[in-house]
Amino acid sequence: MSALMTMPSVKVLRLCVDPELVEYYQNKSNEHNESLSGSHPNSGFDLAAPLSLQAEPDSIVKVDFKIQGAMYEDDSPIGYYLYARSSVVKTGFRLANSVGIIDSGYRGNLMAYFDVIKNDRIDVYQRLVQICAPDLRPFKVEIVDSLDETERGQGGFGSTGV
Numbered sequence: 001m002s003a004l005m006t007m008p009s010v011k012v013l014r015l016c017v018d019p020e021l022v023e024y025y026q027n028k029s030n031e032h033n034e035s036l037s038g039s040h041p042n043s044g045f046d047l048a049a050p051l052s053l054q055a056e057p058d059s060i061v062k063v064d065f066k067i068q069g070a071m072y073e074d075d076s077p078i079g080y081y082l083y084a085r086s087s088v089v090k091t092g093f094r095l096a097n098s099v100g101i102i103d104s105g106y107r108g109n110l111m112a113y114f115d116v117i118k119n120d121r122i123d124v125y126q127r128l129v130q131i132c133a134p135d136l137r138p139f140k141v142e143i144v145d146s147l148d149e150t151e152r153g154q155g156g157f158g159s160t161g162v
Helices: 019-035 086-090
Strands: 011-017 044-048 053-055 059-073 076-078 080-084 093-095 099-102 109-116 120-122 127-132 140-144
Touching (some): 011 019, 019 059, 019 140, 044 059, 053 059, 059 127, 080 093, 086 093, 099 109, 109 127
Parallel strands (some): 011 140
Antiparallel strands (some): 011 059, 044 127, 053 120, 059 076, 059 109, 080 099, 080 127, 093 109
16 A cells, blocks of 8 residues: 555535525435445436426427536536436436536526427426536535635526637
């Protein structure tokens, strides 16, 4: 064993949640964080639809999850991903851009656009997407009252012009 041991980096996802969803996400974050001590912790944290909606085929729907997030590694902000959950295949919804890339400075609401391939509905608290760290390693989730401000702020979906 080497005399120089490196400690694994610690990733934390901080979430600022709509007041109506705080209890739901506090419970889910507690469950998620408890799984971290197991032998096979989860790589993703699910986001739930805050409202129900009916969707027609060949349309696009936007789901605003009413939650803002920031991920940190060793207290430095990092970007992260929004992926469709594997169970989304059982629905009529497909994540329109395949993967959402959330830049380290984005502080707006997390949202996703879905292509609707068949008549279907989204129910309240239905989980369609999950947040994952860039390396797919587990991370801790904290529910917070506010996030730090950044130059980027709340501009999303191509707002940087790059």
